Amino acid sequence: MLYCIEKKNYKIKFFDQTGATESASVITSIEPNKTKGLIAKVFDSSGAVKSGIGIQIKVKVKEKSGGHEHHDRDRPNGNLTGPEGSGEKISGTTNTDGLQFSFTSPAISGDYLLEATCTTGTTCTTQGPKTLWAGIKDLDSLFSQSSDYVLIGSTSIHPDNHYMTLDARKKVMLLAQMYRNEFPGDPVLRLNDASLERGGLFDIKADQDAPWVPPHNEHRRGTVIDVRANKAPGTIPGKNKKRFKELVRFLGVKFRHESRGTTNEHFHIRLMGAAE
Ligand SMILES: [Zn+2]
Ligand SMILES: [Zn+2]
Incomplete structure (x- = not known):
């Protein structure tokens, strides 16, 4: 007898607060010291948005980004704020619109990278743009x-x-x-x-x-x-x-x-x- 066990394999994608992304690698751009609203959405293998999924999101600055050819300890990673608190790591549960959260950039320009995992026993992989581009445009x-x-x-x-x-x-x-x-x-x-x-x-x-x-x-x-x-x-x-x-x-x-x-x-x- 063949058992077919459904293995949930969901995808998490990030968007700006309008539901758009800036490019294949950049979610959105932000000026130093500013805050921007973001959305994380969980999709099942057929592309449907899943609600009720617990997720955790982390932010980490990319080494030597923003013109700083040094990676000393304690380079700030920026701050996320979600429904259950704030920090470099937040968690929450998606609803039909995903999970709304925000990112506040440090005063230092650079690339800030998001990564998400599912916390409710589901395997989730982050896909699509993961970078928050922090800086002043057009210099x-x-x-x-x-x-x-x-x-x-x-x-x-x-x-x-x-x-x-x-x-x-x-x-x-x-x-x-x-x-x-x-x-x-x-x-x-x-x-x-x-x-x-x-x-x-x-x-x-x-x-x-x-x-x-x-x-x-x-x-x-x-x-x-x-x-x-x-x-x-x-x-x-x-x-x-x-x-x-x-x-x-x-x-x-x-x-x-x-x-x-x-x-x-x-x-x-x-x-x-x-x-x-
Ligand atoms: Zn520097
Ligand atoms: Zn001067």
């Missing part, structure tokens, strides 16, 4: 080759440190051009940190045992850049600083003259006026 790097400026400050842990919005790039290129025209015999501007490839928290002290925390304030949305002005060769010489500030003001741009008289002296330039 791009300044060109590394220019006769108007030199890019500096790239490190092995943050190799791409000149990502900016299109408008901010245009403005800093204009500033560099104007400065060069004004002082053709002096070194061109040394442009230091702007933002990482997806913006977000820029933990410049990660190599000094302080990963995932400020103090690089602002520099998070591709609208701020530092221009070196210390006494090192090639930076803005003292005689040009007054005129440099006038050029910056002429462009309608706010700035702070920081760490004066130290090896870290620089102009922190808010290209779009916003302090972010």
Whole structure:
């Protein structure tokens, strides 16, 4: 006699709160420190949505994502909130619309990966997009080759440190051009940190045992850049600083003259006026 035992083999899929997904790998995108609603649905082998299924969902950040070429301990995984609490792991039971929950991104941009399992004796596998893309959209790097400026400050842990919005790039290129025209015999501007490839928290002290925390304030949305002005060769010489500030003001741009008289002296330039 042949017994046919039904082995339930369900699939769990993730969607944004409208029931859509962004691409084959990305569920949805989110800005750092923001929260987004999500849905997990359980399907049986015929594709029907199953309610009454207990599921557990976990979130984990992808190593070295978001422009951080370091994976120090304690990189935040973000926070899930479900019907029964919140944390890196939540659980709940699906209804006819699935299980609604939300994700809050850390201040750090990166890929946050979801994984789900069934808790009610059913075998479930996660299928479809699992990535939450956290960051600022549409940033791009300044060109590394220019006769108007030199890019500096790239490190092995943050190799791409000149990502900016299109408008901010245009403005800093204009500033560099104007400065060069004004002082053709002096070194061109040394442009230091702007933002990482997806913006977000820029933990410049990660190599000094302080990963995932400020103090690089602002520099998070591709609208701020530092221009070196210390006494090192090639930076803005003292005689040009007054005129440099006038050029910056002429462009309608706010700035702070920081760490004066130290090896870290620089102009922190808010290209779009916003302090972010
Ligand atoms: Zn980092
Ligand atoms: Zn700065």
